[in-house]
Amino acid sequence: MSDAERKIRVIVAKPGLDGHDRGAKVVARALRDAGMEVIYTGIRQTPAMIAEAALQEDADVVGISILSGAHLELFPHILSACAERDITPANTLFFCGGIIPDEDLAKLHEIGFQGVFGPGANTNDIIEFVREHVAAPA
Amino acid sequence: MSDSLQDWRDGTYDPAVAKRPERRPEFRRSSGEPLAPLSAGRDGAQLGFPGEYPYARGIQPSMYRGRFWTMRQYAGQEDAEASNQRYRFLLDQGQTGLSVAFDLPTQIGYDSDAPEAQGEVGKVGVAIDSIHDMRTLFDQIPLDRVTTSMTINSTAGTMLALYAAVAEEQGVSRAAIGGTIQNDILKEYVARGTFIYPPAPSMRLITDIFDYCTREIPRWNSISVSGYHMREAGCTAAQEIGFTLAHAIAYVEAALAAGLDFDAFGGRLSFFFACHSNFLEEIAKFRAARRLWARIAKERFHATNERAMMLRFHTQTGGVTLTAQQPDNNIVRTALQALAAVLGGTQSLHTNSLDEALGLPSEHAVEVALRTQQIIAHESGVADVIDPLGGSYYVEQLTDEIEAEAIRYIEQIDQLGGAVASIEQGYQQREIMEAAYGRQVDLERETAAARQNGAAPGATGAVTVGVNRFTTDETAHPEVVRVDPSVGQRQSRKLEQLRARRDSAAAGASLDRVQQAASGEENLMPLIMDAVKAEATLGEIANGLRAVWGEHREAVII
Numbered sequence: 202m203s204d205a206e207r208k209i210r211v212i213v214a215k216p217g218l219d220g221h222d223r224g225a226k227v228v229a230r231a232l233r234d235a236g237m238e239v240i241y242t243g244i245r246q247t248p249a250m251i252a253e254a255a256l257q258e259d260a261d262v263v264g265i266s267i268l269s270g271a272h273l274e275l276f277p278h279i280l281s282a283c284a285e286r287d288i289t290p291a292n293t294l295f296f297c298g299g300i301i302p303d304e305d306l307a308k309l310h311e312i313g314f315q316g317v318f319g320p321g322a323n324t325n326d327i328i329e330f331v332r333e334h335v336a337a338p339a
Numbered sequence: 340m341s342d343s344l345q346d347w348r349d350g351t352y353d354p355a356v357a358k359r360p361e362r363r364p365e366f367r368r369s370s371g372e373p374l375a376p377l378s379a380g381r382d383g384a385q386l387g388f389p390g391e392y393p394y395a396r397g398i399q400p401s402m403y404r405g406r407f408w409t410m411r412q413y414a415g416q417e418d419a420e421a422s423n424q425r426y427r428f429l430l431d432q433g434q435t436g437l438s439v440a441f442d443l444p445t446q447i448g449y450d451s452d453a454p455e456a457q458g459e460v461g462k463v464g465v466a467i468d469s470i471h472d473m474r475t476l477f478d479q480i481p482l483d484r485v486t487t488s489m490t491i492n493s494t495a496g497t498m499l500a501l502y503a504a505v506a507e508e509q510g511v512s513r514a515a516i517g518g519t520i521q522n523d524i525l526k527e528y529v530a531r532g533t534f535i536y537p538p539a540p541s542m543r544l545i546t547d548i549f550d551y552c553t554r555e556i557p558r559w560n561s562i563s564v565s566g567y568h569m570r571e572a573g574c575t576a577a578q579e580i581g582f583t584l585a586h587a588i589a590y591v592e593a594a595l596a597a598g599l600d601f602d603a604f605g606g607r608l609s610f611f612f613a614c615h616s617n618f619l620e621e622i623a624k625f626r627a628a629r630r631l632w633a634r635i636a637k638e639r640f641h642a643t644n645e646r647a648m649m650l651r652f653h654t655q656t657g658g659v660t661l662t663a664q665q666p667d668n669n670i671v672r673t674a675l676q677a678l679a680a681v682l683g684g685t686q687s688l689h690t691n692s693l694d695e696a697l698g699l700p701s702e703h704a705v706e707v708a709l710r711t712q713q714i715i716a717h718e719s720g721v722a723d724v725i726d727p728l729g730g731s732y733y734v735e736q737l738t739d740e741i742e743a744e745a746i747r748y749i750e751q752i753d754q755l756g757g758a759v760a761s762i763e764q765g766y767q768q769r770e771i772m773e774a775a776y777g778r779q780v781d782l783e784r785e786t787a788a789a790r791q792n793g794a795a796p797g798a799t800g801a802v803t804v805g806v807n808r809f810t811t812d813e814t815a816h817p818e819v820v821r822v823d824p825s826v827g828q829r830q831s832r833k834l835e836q837l838r839a840r841r842d843s844a845a846a847g848a849s850l851d852r853v854q855q856a857a858s859g860e861e862n863l864m865p866l867i868m869d870a871v872k873a874e875a876t877l878g879e880i881a882n883g884l885r886a887v888w889g890e891h892r893e894a895v896i897i
Contacts, residue, residue: 220532
């Protein structure tokens with residue numbers, strides 16, 4: 202496949218022990234229907250598993266869904282596991298969704314999540330966000 | 340089955356009321372005219388009667404004239420101390436039963452100091468590691484006077500053992516305690532995700548619990564077969580009933596294969612459904628579920644014990660229907676859903692708090708949610724007569740249709756080899772995913788229509804007020820309840836002290852016996868009881884079983 206035809210590659214992951222995966226699955230499906238290559242990891246992923254999946258799949262985008270309230274604890278670990286594999290917000294788009302209080306948005310943005318999508322978010326807005334933020338292939 | 344309203348009064352209703360009087364000697368209209376307990380038109384006998392097979396009109400002869408549903412708010416957070424405070428607050432506010440939310444490590448069999456538990460301790464419920472936590476959780480709550488529902492599945496046997504052990508310490512015998520463990524592993528594989536072991540040993544543990552409860556804890560509901568989480572994950576009302584009853588059939592068949600008697604354990608099966616906002620469909624759904632289960636119990640399992648034919652259920656209003664936008668609107672959604680659950684004949688009810696799309700509920704929001712139930716019970720008058728919507732042409736037709744649709748799902752699952760086999764093939768998961776995605780597509784078509792000037796609201800049939808229609812710019816963000824992040828450290832410290840203090844040889848020996856029995860056929864429950872009393876931890880017991888049974892790996896379906 203030539204670079205020009207390369208699809209945007211997305212990992213959608215559920216970290217921690219939270220089993221609420223309706224949102225993750227719906228977003229994964231919507232991104233796939235929009236023509237992206239999407240891998241949904243399933244639930245109960247450790248930071249290392251998510252980072253490894255991103256590495257193996259050569260992901261352009263990592264989307265994390267969490268509803269258990271453990272995001273501030275778990276997300277920094279995910280980013281450092283990714284960084285160990287040279288996957289960083291500088292070369293990969295990170296976004297997240299779930300039950301995430303507004304007051305945490307600044308903190309998540311600061312550590313590298315460029316988008317946060319809460320309850321009621323529209324998948325078309327997420328698709329547009331991903332397309333806008335993933336640089337066009339060289 | 341009575342032939343007429345008079346027969347029903349003479350043979351069913353009057354004897355029941357004589358045995359247990361109703362809430363009031365008389366119920367009256369605003370003008371003072373007395374209210375008849377039940378209306379039944381000329382076709383009354385065709386519909387059946389309350390307290391009689393097939394129970395479409397309710398499982399008790401006098402329904403809420405006799406006693407209101409149990410108002411049971413699901414709660415639990417941080418540690419046992421904090422959750423005990425919340426329970427005592429709720430009981431002081433007039434709540435009539437407890438419902439315990441556990442944190443995810445407790446639900447998945449990890450002690451609070453396990454690496455897998457980090458960041459999750461005390462987040463979505465209370466952390467329980469050992470009998471010491473359980474003792475604190477029910478401190479000053481008399482377990483002979485309150486019934487407790489526990490949302491616990493993979494580790495349900497351990498939690499029931501802990502509860503019974505704490506009751507015993509309070510001087511309350513196992514035979515006297517009442518409550519429910521969810522203990523429904525199949526829907527965990529399908530939708531909720533707190534599984535540990537593969538299906539076969541999980542089903543064995545469940546039948547061990549059925550057997551043990553029948554003999555030792557006779558007032559305990561040994562399972563709560565749950566549609567709620569499948570509905571939350573996206574399925575339709577008819578799928579909720581079809582899948583839930585198919586799962587119940589699988590549990591009954593597993594228990595029969597283990598040599599249990601359906602008439603003996605069937606009366607302790609209970610159910611748990613969601614109630615969403617489509618008011619009349621939800622009411623019909625509950626009526627259809629009751630009638631269909633009665634028929635399955637009688638025709639498929641040849642029940643003779645009437646109790647085993649009665650579908651008793653808990654309802655929770657639909658968490659997924661709550662919106663983060665304009666959160667006050669959630670009070671109205673919850674009130675409508677709660678009213679539908681009551682008109683559908685629920686035995687107990689949880690009403691969601693208005694702020695649950697934002698995070699953990701605040702104390703104020705929990706209080707409003709409980710008051711919602713109290714207003715329906717004490718002010719609306721709907722509890723003063725039995726099944727007031729029974730006989731409505733529309734409701735009866737909808738009941739028939741939903742029952743027929745649910746039967747088709749059960750037949751499909753039967754054809755796939757039963758519920759366990761169909762889960763392994765991903766059938767329920769795929770159906771739920773399709774329904775969830777379809778709903779999202781509809782909502783977004785409505786959003787697109789809203790963004791076009793002039794498109795009328797509701798053209799696609801998928802309006803969520805405040806989200807894709809009637810939106811406002813919101814600037815106020817309600818305060819969010821935070822879990823104290825030090826709870827994980829506190830739990831770890833307690834575990835460290837416990838392991839240093841306890842008789843390690845006795846705890847170790849009790850764990851060895853659980854593990855040995857896991858590879859054999861002996862009922863595990865008495866051994867788990869011994870282990871929790873020997874201060875073995877929840878994680879240690881689960882790890883012992885993991886070592887023998889292995890862990891379930893789910894097939895990912897999108």
